[in-house]
Amino acid sequence: MSYSFVFKRGEKMNYNQLYELQCMRIRREAMEKSYPREREMKLRRRKKELLTEKQDLILLEEKLRCQMKDIHRLQDEKQTIVEEISKINEDLYSNRFTAKELTSMQNRLENLESTLANRKARIEKENTQLMSKKSGLKDRKNGLVDRMKDYQGKVEEYLQERNRLLEKLKQLDEQIVEFVGQLGEEERGFYDNENTKFGIQMLSILKKGRFCSSCSMLLETDTIGAVKANQGGVRCQSCDRVIYNLEE
């Protein structure tokens, strides 16, 4: 029994097609790596900061409301004192009280007037403080609104870019699936095998005419000659990938 020719596995295979597929998949991988993850993280951090600041401002606003209530309470006290002073002043000139009682009322009046002066001073001081804090709060709120708008703009931009990228990836994925579907039986078998073994970079090419582009090993002279003579299925002696006749 004899053979008229020796068929070497891989010799008749369409390596151009396989190499094109590899290029498509490398492009896809690079595109996936360009996904703006860093930016996404930055935006997430920014959002957290803005929400914390918003929470701070809400707490501050609540504090100022409490201070406002304190001031109202002081004002009510002041009013009560004013009314009592006016009542004592009326009584003092009514001729209805003994000298001893009048002295006691006189003392009470002096006490009340001192307390009233004290209340007035406190109300004024607290009002001034409150106004200044309110104005500070307003400035911070406006600043926060501006920063929120800026953040929203950046999120919009980011989402658009991300969606464009995802759309491109989807298209490329579809192209790759279609391409793989159109491979011949032998190419398909080769693709499945080599892909399992080597991943995306399943074919090597010649680097500077002498080296394997995948593992950078200096190739044997016979190997280089065979590749350049378009002999199919020639493998790198080091990484075992098939070397496609294309120079880098």
Ligand SMILES: [Zn+2]
């Ligand atoms: Zn190699």
